[in-house]
Amino acid sequence: MRATIDLHLPYATRVEQALANRHLKTALERATGRMDGQRVTAMAAVDGERLRDQTQQMKEYALRQWPELLEQLESNLTANGAHVHWAKEAGEVNRTLIQIARKANVQKVVKVKSMVSEEAHLNDALAQAGISVVETDLGEFIIQLAGEPPSHIIAPVIHRRVEDIAEIFQQELDMPPTLDPQVICGVARTHLRREFLGADMGISGCNFAIAETGTIGIVTNEGNGRMSSTLPRVYVVVMGIEKIVPTVEDAFLQYQALCRSATGQQCSVYLSLTSGPRQPGDADGPDEFHVILLDNGRVDMLAKGYGEALCCIRCGACLNVCPVYREIGGHAYGSTYSGPIGAVISGLLHTDVTDVDALPYASTLCCACRDACPVQIDLPRLLLDLRHDIVAEGETSRWERMGMQSFAQIMHNPTLYESGGKMAGLGSNLLAWFGGGSVKRLPGAFAGWTDSRNFPPFAKQSFRSLWRERTKRRKSISGDALA
Amino acid sequence: MSNREDILNRIRIILSRADLPFPPVDAPPLDLDTRMTVTTATGEPRALAARFGAELAKLAGDYEILDSAVEARLALINRLTDWAAEEEAARRGPKLETGQERTVLSWHPDELPVTGLAETLADLGWKLVAPGDLRTPESRDAVRFIRFGLTGVEAAFASTGSLLLLSGAGRSRAASLLPFRHVALIPFSRLYPTMEAWLAERRERGELVDHLRGRAAWNMITGPSKSADIEMNLTLGVHGPKYLHAILFDDIH
Numbered sequence: 001m002r003a004t005i006d007l008h009l010p011y012a013t014r015v016e017q018a019l020a021n022r023h024l025k026t027a028l029e030r031a032t033g034r035m036d037g038q039r040v041t042a043m044a045a046v047d048g049e050r051l052r053d054q055t056q057q058m059k060e061y062a063l064r065q066w067p068e069l070l071e072q073l074e075s076n077l078t079a080n081g082a083h084v085h086w087a088k089e090a091g092e093v094n095r096t097l098i099q100i101a102r103k104a105n106v107q108k109v110v111k112v113k114s115m116v117s118e119e120a121h122l123n124d125a126l127a128q129a130g131i132s133v134v135e136t137d138l139g140e141f142i143i144q145l146a147g148e149p150p151s152h153i154i155a156p157v158i159h160r161r162v163e164d165i166a167e168i169f170q171q172e173l174d175m176p177p178t179l180d181p182q183v184i185c186g187v188a189r190t191h192l193r194r195e196f197l198g199a200d201m202g203i204s205g206c207n208f209a210i211a212e213t214g215t216i217g218i219v220t221n222e223g224n225g226r227m228s229s230t231l232p233r234v235y236v237v238v239m240g241i242e243k244i245v246p247t248v249e250d251a252f253l254q255y256q257a258l259c260r261s262a263t264g265q266q267c268s269v270y271l272s273l274t275s276g277p278r279q280p281g282d283a284d285g286p287d288e289f290h291v292i293l294l295d296n297g298r299v300d301m302l303a304k305g306y307g308e309a310l311c312c313i314r315c316g317a318c319l320n321v322c323p324v325y326r327e328i329g330g331h332a333y334g335s336t337y338s339g340p341i342g343a344v345i346s347g348l349l350h351t352d353v354t355d356v357d358a359l360p361y362a363s364t365l366c367c368a369c370r371d372a373c374p375v376q377i378d379l380p381r382l383l384l385d386l387r388h389d390i391v392a393e394g395e396t397s398r399w400e401r402m403g404m405q406s407f408a409q410i411m412h413n414p415t416l417y418e419s420g421g422k423m424a425g426l427g428s429n430l431l432a433w434f435g436g437g438s439v440k441r442l443p444g445a446f447a448g449w450t451d452s453r454n455f456p457p458f459a460k461q462s463f464r465s466l467w468r469e470r471t472k473r474r475k476s477i478s479g480d481a482l483a
Numbered sequence: 484m485s486n487r488e489d490i491l492n493r494i495r496i497i498l499s500r501a502d503l504p505f506p507p508v509d510a511p512p513l514d515l516d517t518r519m520t521v522t523t524a525t526g527e528p529r530a531l532a533a534r535f536g537a538e539l540a541k542l543a544g545d546y547e548i549l550d551s552a553v554e555a556r557l558a559l560i561n562r563l564t565d566w567a568a569e570e571e572a573a574r575r576g577p578k579l580e581t582g583q584e585r586t587v588l589s590w591h592p593d594e595l596p597v598t599g600l601a602e603t604l605a606d607l608g609w610k611l612v613a614p615g616d617l618r619t620p621e622s623r624d625a626v627r628f629i630r631f632g633l634t635g636v637e638a639a640f641a642s643t644g645s646l647l648l649l650s651g652a653g654r655s656r657a658a659s660l661l662p663f664r665h666v667a668l669i670p671f672s673r674l675y676p677t678m679e680a681w682l683a684e685r686r687e688r689g690e691l692v693d694h695l696r697g698r699a700a701w702n703m704i705t706g707p708s709k710s711a712d713i714e715m716n717l718t719l720g721v722h723g724p725k726y727l728h729a730i731l732f733d734d735i736h
Binding site: 027030031034046047050051054057058060061063064066067070071074076079080086087088092136137138139142155156157160161162165181182184185186188189192193196197210212213214215221222223224226227229230231233241246248249250252253256263265266267268269270271272273274275276277278279280281282283284285287293295299302303305306307308 | 485486487489490491493494495497498503504505506507508510511512513515517518519521522538542613614615616617618620623627642643645650651652653654655656657660678679682686691692695696698699700701702703704705706707708709710711712713714715716718719720721722723724
């Protein structure tokens, strides 16, 4: 049950493992189909296109005013009584957190699902420092017990069946045998309630940070975000610096675009806005409130021309519509971020992803992701740009470079093109004759194609040849008519 | 150079590049005139209350609409009594004596929109608890097994069935979070068609920014706590309340 998923295997192996997992395909089809259907319904219930336009406009403005808004956020947070920390790399987040924890004598941490903390491998770092971390989102809690990474931005345990989850709970929490999700949920509630009440520190990510007030917003359905930002005496938010929004109204606009795009809800069950530590007279709330602003490649992303990807609000809509994600799931990407947005940003962020250059090719360029995105990020174009960069940087294999150079020469020379076509037609038809109508095995470097599908033989007569015949025939007819 | 300066300076240099493809140089902000209201609701307070209830009911929440604060007080008592009976009927095994059975974790009575609740509940054997400090293990133990929570609202939004609660003295965040069942008292005067309408009113009065900065936390609640993490099956009461009951009442006429 434990640690069956190794994200550091080669990309091809990760994909093969995913495709060989018969339960995964069923789970992915069911979950992504349902989430996407809910998104479509929720966006159709309002002026969804206007919502997308306005959310995009707001994010573009926020990035154009990026440094000023970050300064405003910092200034307001500080004035509200929060402590603001800046981290250039993910490792600095861990060091800062450990420092905060040691200073406040923190033994136990409860954590809300946060992609940025996955980016920093925060749990491992805290565990190594002797600080116990408990994931409190139900899905994240399950995969923490199983020793697995999340496989979807908002549905981290999408790859596990109820039978698997029940088995994990029986082994780890002594749960009596049951497949009733509500009972399993009740067991998690009881267990995690103890953790919440005994925790010294809560850690969460951030869905948006409001510059004009110095406020952090987190969006949850379960209530673990509220628990973690209310009960422990120290609350720390780790946020990517692109999560900035200018105004309170902008935050509520993005919030609604997020909920509708992520789960098809009008509103999540909880929207928790924290502006500072507990105030005098408050019965509850943290005594200390820290915000860690993380770069980790985001500024480089802007510099390299991929700033559009910084508009992402992490709703997961692009994953749910992607035909590649729906086949291979999140773990095959080998990164914290999967799906089309993961294929774009994984290589741009400063993270260690095995075979990261393969990810921009994990796309059919069908553009469904762009149409689903609540901020209308042109993900297919960004994927093509990344492919271009990979080729320009010479990161392709020798065979591929030679092949493309030969192809370019052939395409520039009509004689070569025609003779190449004739040879390919002759060869493929000969192989098809042996294969009973289709080519079942191509030779040499082309064998990769026929490993998973047949190759259709070339037409017996080329278009150029047909065209020549047609022209000749017409000339002959018009010649006869004139005569 | 500190991380802060390095990050901010780099962004400024990059944004000044003429060849930068994104973001657009003239990217305009959303202004109040063009900003959309995502959801809509219209009508008199009672119509808004009906819409609020309909939206909440879609989310497995429950509601009732009443004519006065007096009716709301009675409705609260009935709701608590019914819930206590439900819990007793559903109990399996011996009863766990916690001393917190007929207790309600509440906002301070002065912060609730219905007067005389503590006294009325006391007459019927219920205790209303509004802790001033919930940070120590002892204070938490004193409320740990309370099954019922009671709050008012700062505002409620009809188009989405949402409650907005602000932290502050006498308004513990725990009352709407820790118990298994939560009752929210919503006077019509605090009911708005949409969240945007409420924000616009605060903005127009010039108090929106101070309103948010002046409180440590805002929480918007839309339905009972839930999850679909287990094979997309809906489960309720994951961490927060499993039951949410809204009592809407007319305090205008």
